[in-house]
Amino acid sequence: MKNVRHLSTGLLAPMLFLVAAALPVLAQTPDPLPSWNDGAAKAAIVEFVKATTTQGGPQFVPPAERVATFDQDGTLWVERPIYAQVTYCLERVPSVVRLKPELAKVEPFKTVLSGNREAIAKLSEQDLIKILAATLTGMPVEKFQAEVKAWLATAKDPRWKRLYTELTYLPMQEVLKYLRANGYKTYIVTGGGQDFVRVYSEATYGIPPEQVVGTAGATRFGYDKDGRPTLIKEPKLLLNDDKAGKPEGIHLMIGRRPNAAFGNSIGDQQMLEYTQAGDGARLQVLVLHDDAQREYAYGPATGLPASRIGTFTQALYDEAKARGWTVISMRNDWKRIFSFEP
């Protein structure tokens, strides 16, 4: 400002005109959600953030209380044709059998070792639980973390031939950053394994391990043969973080009701209901996979049935409409889906 005083008044008037013309541009902050098309979904997210962060506004939420929870599979990254973690467990079966050769003749391990994809796809939930227990437990937590890290560094999705951690949705990454820039703590609340997701959540989403709530097994504290304290992963379920287990897990791990919750299936229904039941501005969002070209299409409004992976039923769609939840159409609401695509 000091220099302005030295300008002749003859120069000052046009200068002020230029400054005034530039002001709207300066005042306009860059779009925090550039990969989103304008529409109801984007508007709902932006309006929620403005309502809860406008100091003195009727729906202002103090920064310490701002919590947003996100399902992972199908909400933050691709869940088809099969959850990354299930692929991990199936691929781990041979090394588990190497240590315990007697498993080779026992189901469901026999089927997995056969490599018969159709038979593997037909394994029951009970079979899958046996595979998960055998491949995810019985080792120190650090060994498990190292194994998952090594697998993620090379394993690739069959369709895009890319690392699983590259298959996150760019528009959702923008929402995570936008919420954090506005004082929200962002949490993953997943039916997947808590210890599994914690290995990559910080590098992949900027979400630290302590902000990952997931299906969790017990660990057992003890001492290894050298007397070093160690935690061994046990095949005992502590928290089944799915459906009703999601609000229960949120209470256990966070102790606050979320202000916003994002999901994509009946596994997220209760989390969204619980979120909405709080006071003040609330945001409930479901991702609808209706883009077979750029990703996948399944669930209501796609003509394709909901299936075991990513169950977005017609009933959930109806509940979303009845309760005023936001449904994201991947096809219409997202300009870009992946950061590696133009």
Added chain:
Amino acid sequence: MKNVRHLSTGLLAPMLFLVAAALPVLAQTPDPLPSWNDGAAKAAIVEFVKATTTQGGPQFVPPAERVATFDQDGTLWVERPIYAQVTYCLERVPSVVRLKPELAKVEPFKTVLSGNREAIAKLSEQDLIKILAATLTGMPVEKFQAEVKAWLATAKDPRWKRLYTELTYLPMQEVLKYLRANGYKTYIVTGGGQDFVRVYSEATYGIPPEQVVGTAGATRFGYDKDGRPTLIKEPKLLLNDDKAGKPEGIHLMIGRRPNAAFGNSIGDQQMLEYTQAGDGARLQVLVLHDDAQREYAYGPATGLPASRIGTFTQALYDEAKARGWTVISMRNDWKRIFSFEP
């Protein structure tokens, strides 16, 4: 600096002298632990913080990974003559019996209602668990939170006639602030009830509910008579956050090994062992209650036996010495114990 150039050299020399003389004073930051006497305990804490936060140093810990865990009862506040939460449960018995009159004739409720202090003090652990289950569960989480909050606003410690939340140790409050000022996330890791401590942890210690790990029961998601989603506290134990349960709870709730851990009893032994087993600089601290005048004296070096509340055994003392843990003498290391005292 601009003004300096306009000063004559005659004035500059004395000015620079004054600036140089002032530098040591300016460089000296205020003591972050003013309620501590100089000694080994204070030095160990300050050295640990310097080692782990000195950029480029061999023991530097990135800010996102800095975790410090604190037991509560006997470490952050007074635990004698009886844990605040147990007092809460005993005082809640009459209102529980009003709702379920049949309990009045059943033990241990009959003994509690008798008001016979000696008999109450002799109740078994099994009896206490029955009282805790009856007084802490069977209600929506919000109702429980409101009841605890109301109780804490009026209930007073029998010796100091002050609110329980005033009976925190000022030197430990300073350590919490000092660690946070140096990028540490501070957690409470308590054998007490997670839901109970979360009610006051933020106001009392600046520790938000999501950074309280404690003994935790299940909740059950459902709908109340008006169809509102609700979480009911269930009498089912999920995490017994004591002894081996502390490192197990830390893994479940935080997913990182602490860099520093503070406790005062055998309930904290495994947490300290687990902390020390990590790489780099580690800090393990035990509070020894050896000041009968200003607080209480119990455990080793006091001549008084360890008892059911606050069990600092001779074996734990020997382990602390053998492993190089820091033992705080309340009598010698703390200048002041409570903020309300001179």
